[in-house]
Amino acid sequence: MRLINFVLVLAILVSGCTSGSSGNSTPTAEDAKKFMDDVNDTLFKLGLEASQAGWVSETYITDDTSALFARANQRLIDKTAQYAKEAVRFDKVDVAPDIRRQLNILKVSLVMATPSNPKEGEELTKIAADLDATYGKGKWCEDPKKSESCLDINQISDILRDSQDEKKLRQVWEGWHTISLPMRKEYTRFVELSNKGAKELGFADSGAMWRSKYDMSPEDFTKELDRLWTQVRPLYLKLHAYVRMKLREKYGDVVPANGPLPAHLLGNIWAQDWSNVYPLVKPANADKGYDLTSILKARKTSPVDMVKTGERFYTSIGFPSLPKTFWDRSMLVKPRDREVVCHASAWDVDNVEDLRIKMCIQPNDEDFNTIHHELGHNFYQRAYKDLPVIFRDSANDGFHEAIGDTIALSVTPEYLVKIGLLDKAPDTSRDIGLLLHKALEKIAFLPFGLLIDQWRWKVFSGEVKPEDYNKAWWDLRLKYQGVAPVSPRGEDFFDPGAKYHVPGNVPYTRYFLADILQFQFHRALAQTAGCTSALNRCSIYQSGEAGKKLNDMLSMGLSKPWPEALDKIAGSKQMDATAILDYFKPLDAWLDEQIKGKPVGW
Numbered sequence: 121m122r123l124i125n126f127v128l129v130l131a132i133l134v135s136g137c138t139s140g141s142s143g144n145s146t147p148t149a150e151d152a153k154k155f156m157d158d159v160n161d162t163l164f165k166l167g168l169e170a171s172q173a174g175w176v177s178e179t180y181i182t183d184d185t186s187a188l189f190a191r192a193n194q195r196l197i198d199k200t201a202q203y204a205k206e207a208v209r210f211d212k213v214d215v216a217p218d219i220r221r222q223l224n225i226l227k228v229s230l231v232m233a234t235p236s237n238p239k240e241g242e243e244l245t246k247i248a249a250d251l252d253a254t255y256g257k258g259k260w261c262e263d264p265k266k267s268e269s270c271l272d273i274n275q276i277s278d279i280l281r282d283s284q285d286e287k288k289l290r291q292v293w294e295g296w297h298t299i300s301l302p303m304r305k306e307y308t309r310f311v312e313l314s315n316k317g318a319k320e321l322g323f324a325d326s327g328a329m330w331r332s333k334y335d336m337s338p339e340d341f342t343k344e345l346d347r348l349w350t351q352v353r354p355l356y357l358k359l360h361a362y363v364r365m366k367l368r369e370k371y372g373d374v375v376p377a378n379g380p381l382p383a384h385l386l387g388n389i390w391a392q393d394w395s396n397v398y399p400l401v402k403p404a405n406a407d408k409g410y411d412l413t414s415i416l417k418a419r420k421t422s423p424v425d426m427v428k429t430g431e432r433f434y435t436s437i438g439f440p441s442l443p444k445t446f447w448d449r450s451m452l453v454k455p456r457d458r459e460v461v462c463h464a465s466a467w468d469v470d471n472v473e474d475l476r477i478k479m480c481i482q483p484n485d486e487d488f489n490t491i492h493h494e495l496g497h498n499f500y501q502r503a504y505k506d507l508p509v510i511f512r513d514s515a516n517d518g519f520h521e522a523i524g525d526t527i528a529l530s531v532t533p534e535y536l537v538k539i540g541l542l543d544k545a546p547d548t549s550r551d552i553g554l555l556l557h558k559a560l561e562k563i564a565f566l567p568f569g570l571l572i573d574q575w576r577w578k579v580f581s582g583e584v585k586p587e588d589y590n591k592a593w594w595d596l597r598l599k600y601q602g603v604a605p606v607s608p609r610g611e612d613f614f615d616p617g618a619k620y621h622v623p624g625n626v627p628y629t630r631y632f633l634a635d636i637l638q639f640q641f642h643r644a645l646a647q648t649a650g651c652t653s654a655l656n657r658c659s660i661y662q663s664g665e666a667g668k669k670l671n672d673m674l675s676m677g678l679s680k681p682w683p684e685a686l687d688k689i690a691g692s693k694q695m696d697a698t699a700i701l702d703y704f705k706p707l708d709a710w711l712d713e714q715i716k717g718k719p720v721g722w
């Protein structure tokens with residue numbers, strides 16, 4: 121579920137300080153334009169090389185392809201870093217608004233800034249690579265002497281999904297959290313050095329640098345997140361209380377009657393998506409009544425057919441078909457003869473039309489959804505292809521993740537009937553089952569989507585000291601998620617490192633934003649499509665009008681502040697979680713009944 125855009129999305133490194141003055145004469149607006157033309161040109165060329173090498177390295181993993189990719193990537197990173205420093209020259213020049221925005225984006229496009237001291241810069245780059253590799257190679261071995269007892273993240277995830285043996289779940293959960301032990305010392309140093317680099321660029325710390333990408337002050341952005349969370353928190357509390365009650369029926373006293381949920385019993389190693397516990401919590405008489413996985417399997421639907429079905433959704437609302445090269449160059453199934461990275465991703469290799477997805481598709485419900493998600497990235501990428509290269513990105517990083525999920529919200533039972541995958545849509549008495557399943561995925565995720573960066577921002581700002589890393593992590597998980605470990609997690613552990621995005625240094629707030637935005641988009645587009653039924657039964661399939669509205673927004677790329685892009689679809693410049701509340705309204709009322717007289721909160 122990644123987006124690959126090698127021009128801007130990378131963890132770009134700045135290897136020098138910005139304060140150096142060139143000593144030349146004062147630059148002009150004309151110079152600024154020339155500079156940006158050069159930036160756009162060069163990043164386009166280097167981005168293409170890095171993408172091509174990146175594609176090969178992920179679909180044909182060998183030492184050579186990795187080296188080729190690392191080299192191409194380093195060239196792109198070095199050049200971007202150089203440009204970001206040079207952009208400061210035009211700070212006081214009166215330039216056209218369009219050029220000013222390009223210069224600003226260039227300066228905040230960095231995820232990690234290395235200090236100007238070359239030794240420190242090199243040290244930080246190495247630590248970043250080490251942390252990433254430690255996670256990537258992470259395995260837990262029940263018996264370290266027997267390599268066959270070692271489990272990687274996929275095998276651990278399978279157990280968390282399938283097992284209902286409390287002891288086994290606990291053992292595996294604790295096992296996975298040993299992979300991050302070696303990271304603690306390096307992460308502490310990583311924070312010091314990356315802050316130093318961010319300060320040299322004029323930011324208070326790395327967290328402030330991340331928060332500066334949202335067309336508002338870092339302080340206002342933080343308040344904005346609080347506001348959105350306050351809107352959805354009551355619904356989360358009810359879902360939490362209900363799931364706790366049902367898990368207590370299943371697992372007994374290990375689940376407290378009125379305390380936090382045990383971290384290992386939610387069907388997911390980070391308790392970020394609870395849909396795997398649906399069988400334990402499903403409503404008695406309102407199960408959704410069909411299973412897309414069985415349907416796809418029974419029909420022997422091929423991966424290509426699944427992707428064609430996804431494409432047909434987008435073309436039904438007016439988007440042009442995917443280019444022939446998409447079908448020639450995408451990787452849709454796991455090759456039998458070589459190692460590949462199966463983790464789903466969407467690519468725009470040449471930043472124009474060379475769209476691809478890379479997946480190891482299986483005929484199941486989850487992959488059917490993921491296909492719609494990845495294609496959302498591809499159609500977004502193509503919609504903004506005519507903009508200057510630096511604008512070829514989403515309005516903010518939450519938007520890119522939200523588009524495909526917005527379309528996936530239109531994959532309703534009625535839609536499945538229309539395309540012939542289902543004979544008859546379940547009647548509305550089944551809505552609670554459908555909504556509960558969706559809530560276990562989307563509502564359960566919200567506090568998790570928020571807390572990762574709450575922790576990181578405090579760590580970067582120094583509010584949380586290294587000696588409290590783990591305590592602060594679990595304090596936040598308790599505060600936001602109401603989730604706690606069953607065994608003490610002292611400072612000898614480093615539990616944040618057991619989640620990829622921390623050692624991988626990938627900002628996480630985008631996923632929280634995407635979770636909010638997709639419902640806001642869905643509600644607005646469903647209205648445009650003239651849907652009058654309950655929101656969870658609305659599909660914008662075949663609505664040219666909804667498609668036009670969507671395309672108007674996508675084609676703006678990053679050229680305008682995100683509130684203007686949001687306004688194009690939602691008719692409002694403010695993010696708004698009330699669409700979530702509208703969507704889940706029937707479930708909210710049902711949850712009230714289920715938890716009547718039961719404790720809520722922790």
Ligand SMILES: [Zn+2]
Binds near residue numbers: 123521
């Ligand atoms: Zn994605």
